[in-house]
Amino acid sequence: MGADQETRGQNRKMLGKLIVIAVMMFGFGYALIPVYKQLCEVLGINVLTQKDGTVELDKNTQVDKSRSITVEFDGNAQGPWRFRPVVSSMQVHPGELATVMYEVVNTQARTVNAQAIPSYAPQSATPHFKKVECFCFKQQTLKPNEARQMPVVFFIDPALPKEVKTITLSYTFFEIAGLDKTAAN
Incomplete structure (x- = not known):
């Protein structure tokens, strides 16, 4: 009987430790997002909005107004829809936030799942084309x-090489088959 009670005591002690660890893990996971946000704010990284929640666009000192880049937009459809950019091109200054809209129309009488894959030309512009949304x-x-x-909300990194005057953003929009069982109904 003594060994059995000792084993039960050890089991209770282990259960207590496991409960404490589980509560600590939950607490850590719960606190992770506010801690991350606070850390980013203190370090000044990954901050897109001011403390009042508004986006500060006019005071962006990173905009290079001395040059303009032509951004051309293209849309390719691989599936049952029409897909195109609303405008074919726009002029942007490096560092300036810009928005372009793409329009898609599902021409089928069924629900479809799709994904868009971007590509850039020239390829040297790829690391300098920054999409926010x-x-x-x-x-x-x-x-x-x-x-x-x-x-598509984007900006061109001011570090874009000076010889690049035009960037083409092209999307291929294609159907993803077999992911949604309700799509066939």
Whole structure:
């Protein structure tokens, strides 16, 4: 009986330790987001908004107004829809935040899942084209005959080589088959 009670005591002690560890892990996970946000604010990194929640666009000192870059937009559809940019090109200054809209229309009488993959020309511009918001970040689900306008918010890094005057952003929008069982219904 003594060994059995000793084993029970050890089991209770281990259970207590495991409960404390589980509570600590939950607390750490719960506190991770506010701690990350606070750390980013203190270090001044990954901050897109001011403390009042507004985006400060006019005071961006990183905008290079001495040069303009022509950004051309292209859309290729690989599937049952129409896909195109709303405008074919725009002029932007390096460092300036810009928005372009792409329009997609599902021409099918069924729901489809799709994903857009970007490509850039010239390839040397790829690391300098910075997207803040993009429909290409996640899969899109389009209902039957649905039309949607989707934004791309971007800026061109001022470190873009001076010889690059034009950048082409091209998306290929294609269907992802077999991911949604309700799409076939």
